Amino acid sequence: xxxxxxxxxxxxxxxNETNAPRSHGAEGSGYYKDAFHDYVVGGQGSAVxxxxxxxxxxxxxxxxxxxxxxxxxxxxxxxxxxxxx
Numbered sequence: 197x198x199x200x201x202x203x204x205x206x207x208x209x210x211x212n213e214t215n216a217p218r219s220h221g222a223e224g225s226g227y228y229k230d231a232f233h234d235y236v237v238g239g240q241g242s243a244v245x246x247x248x249x250x251x252x253x254x255x256x257x258x259x260x261x262x263x264x265x266x267x268x269x270x271x272x273x274x275x276x277x278x279x280x281x
Contacts, residue, residue: 201255202270208235209250210243 201207208231215228227245232254234243261267 198274198276199253200272200274202272203257204255205258206256207248207253208232208244208256209248209253210245212251 210227210229210231213226213228215230216222216224218228218230227243227250229252231243231245232252234240236256255271257269259267
């Protein structure tokens with residue numbers, strides 16, 4: 197499957213791994229499943245994988261939405277064409 201995000205500012209990636217250093221003080225390094233929160237809310241750019249790959253992905257939208265307004269965000273899922281491996 198492929199996913200398309202209309203108007204996304206960027207795509208960010210991380211792994212689906214629990215943040216062991218944060219959750220129970222264990223040693224470790226990597227890109228953890230809480231990276232999206234750290235990146236978007238905490239502004240921590242190093243939380244997401246700069247190589248642009250991982251087992252989890254998120255579209256980032258940087259929007260200013262005035263009061264009493266709305267915005268529609270569109271995503272589309274589609275199959276991989278048959279001639280692509």
